[in-house]
Amino acid sequence: MSVLVVEDDPGMAEILASALRARGHEVQVAATGRECLRMASLVEPDLVVLDLGLPDIDGADVCRQLRRWFLNPIVVLSADADEGRKVAALDGGADDYVTKPFSMPELLARLRVAARHRQAVAAALGPAAVTIGDLRIDTTAHTAAVDGRPLHLARKEFALLALLSRNSGRLFTHSELVAHLWGRPDAPKTEAVRGLVAQLRKKLGDGPARPQIVTDAGLGYRIVDAEGTAAEGAMAPAPQGSSSS
Numbered sequence: 001m002s003v004l005v006v007e008d009d010p011g012m013a014e015i016l017a018s019a020l021r022a023r024g025h026e027v028q029v030a031a032t033g034r035e036c037l038r039m040a041s042l043v044e045p046d047l048v049v050l051d052l053g054l055p056d057i058d059g060a061d062v063c064r065q066l067r068r069w070f071l072n073p074i075v076v077l078s079a080d081a082d083e084g085r086k087v088a089a090l091d092g093g094a095d096d097y098v099t100k101p102f103s104m105p106e107l108l109a110r111l112r113v114a115a116r117h118r119q120a121v122a123a124a125l126g127p128a129a130v131t132i133g134d135l136r137i138d139t140t141a142h143t144a145a146v147d148g149r150p151l152h153l154a155r156k157e158f159a160l161l162a163l164l165s166r167n168s169g170r171l172f173t174h175s176e177l178v179a180h181l182w183g184r185p186d187a188p189k190t191e192a193v194r195g196l197v198a199q200l201r202k203k204l205g206d207g208p209a210r211p212q213i214v215t216d217a218g219l220g221y222r223i224v225d226a227e228g229t230a231a232e233g234a235m236a237p238a239p240q241g242s243s244s245s
Helices: 010-022 034-045 059-066 083-091 106-127 154-164 174-182 190-204
Strands: 001-004 026-030 045-049 074-078 096-099 129-132 136-140 143-146 212-216 218-224
Touching: 001 010, 001 034, 010 026, 010 106, 010 129, 010 212, 026 034, 034 059, 034 129, 045 059, 045 106, 045 143, 059 074, 059 083, 074 106, 083 096, 096 106, 129 154, 143 154, 154 190, 154 218, 174 190, 174 218, 190 212
Parallel strands: 001 026, 001 045, 045 074, 074 096
Antiparallel strands: 129 136, 136 143, 212 218
16 A cells, blocks of 8 residues: 555654555654655655644545545544544544554554555445446556557656546536545646646547547546446446537
8 A cells, every 4th residue: 555654753654654664554654743744745645644643734624625535545643532523524524543652563553454444435436346338447456458558658648637527427627526536626727627638638548439528618527438428337327418520
């Protein structure tokens, strides 16, 4: 897994990062709540280990902000064993709450359980693999291919393609896409979305069975196949009032 460790104590951060790296995980470290939110939006880790005692933003508030868009596990660490604090963190979106001091084997076990739980939820929500024309995208394996040729996509390119593909035919507004990709619906990222769409169109290329990302002028984007039909494995699109162009 890729893990984002959010811990302002350098010694504790190093202990956590070293233990995770020793078990083959990719680890990045953030020392503040703002840094956590920025890094999570950039790298979208598979799991966040979040200390509540951060110097700038309360960890519970960081958890709530993450949960507006971040779907992967969040495991909270805290020296506060108060029951109310635990309940607030769990209600705010944490998958688990581990009280300091803790043993490393216990923490690692809790992380594995949280990861398995999220995988089970994802499986229940819908199929991992979606096929549109000659595009096949697998959100579990994090792979995409057209006509059997692998696509080499950056993380946000893959996230955008996966979102559109699992909701084939549905229009996503610019603000919805910004919120999904960066976690802040008011962020000035419209041009960045246009850039991602342009990159995806270039990487998808052309072909008789190639799906297309179409623009609804002034509104947003949707993906359709060559026949304009729904994708195999995609969710049913929500009704939209506008037409694609």
